[in-house]
Amino acid sequence: xxxxxxxxxxxxxxxxxxxESARPLLLDFFKKK
Amino acid sequence: xxxxxxxxKKVSDYVSEYFVPWxxxxxxxxxxxxRYNVVWTPTTIFADRKGTECYRVxxxxxxxVFISYLAMGNAETAFxxxxxxxxxxxxxxxASDHPESCLAPEAMYYRAVCRAKAxxxxxxxxxxxxxxxxLFPDSDWLLRTRPWINEQG
Numbered sequence: 001x002x003x004x005x006x007x008x009x010x011x012x013x014x015x016x017x018x019x020e021s022a023r024p025l026l027l028d029f030f031k032k033k
Numbered sequence: 034x035x036x037x038x039x040x041x042k043k044v045s046d047y048v049s050e051y052f053v054p055w056x057x058x059x060x061x062x063x064x065x066x067x068r069y070n071v072v073w074t075p076t077t078i079f080a081d082r083k084g085t086e087c088y089r090v091x092x093x094x095x096x097x098v099f100i101s102y103l104a105m106g107n108a109e110t111a112f113x114x115x116x117x118x119x120x121x122x123x124x125x126x127x128a129s130d131h132p133e134s135c136l137a138p139e140a141m142y143y144r145a146v147c148r149a150k151a152x153x154x155x156x157x158x159x160x161x162x163x164x165x166x167x168l169f170p171d172s173d174w175l176l177r178t179r180p181w182i183n184e185q186g
Contacts, residue, residue: 007056014055018082024110026052027078029071031059
């Protein structure tokens with residue numbers, strides 16, 4: 001069954017959300033096709 | 034990872050519940066590649082709220098295997114943030130929920146470290162030695178407990 005992850009794509013949003021939600025970050029470095 | 038692993042419901046549910054997920058294209062002009070010293074894809078980095086790396090996974094893993102690494106990354110991030118009670122619980126989850134994983138003995142080792150640091154009671158280290166001797170007698174993680182035995186014996 002497919003799930004959906006709501007990725008952020010910039011540092012400002014990532015750090016802001018991490019601070020607000022008290023959650024750690026998962027950084028996915030991927031190769032564009 | 035993007036085609037198979039992240040679309041898995043089990044993986045996406047775990048990621049959405051426990052992390053802020055941030056996708057970064059592997060582009061040599063991207064400063065984040067240098068900052069995190071990323072040289073291969075896929076690379077998954079687990080970082081604390083300030084962006085300090087605590088754990089990384091390099092290479093593709095299928096959903097059923099990656100889920101154990103997500104739990105490990107979560108535990109390592111709590112450990113790196115010196116949140117030892119929470120880290121102990123999360124390492125316990127890795128060891129208990131993924132007993133067949135190659136991560137299980139490492140999780141048992143760190144579970145004991147976190148329990149000892151959280152409580153000041155080194156008896157937790159003895160428990161880890163006993164668990165590792167019983168379940169993973171050939172693991173390098175048992176070898177790493179040797180100084181604990183010598184110090185106490």
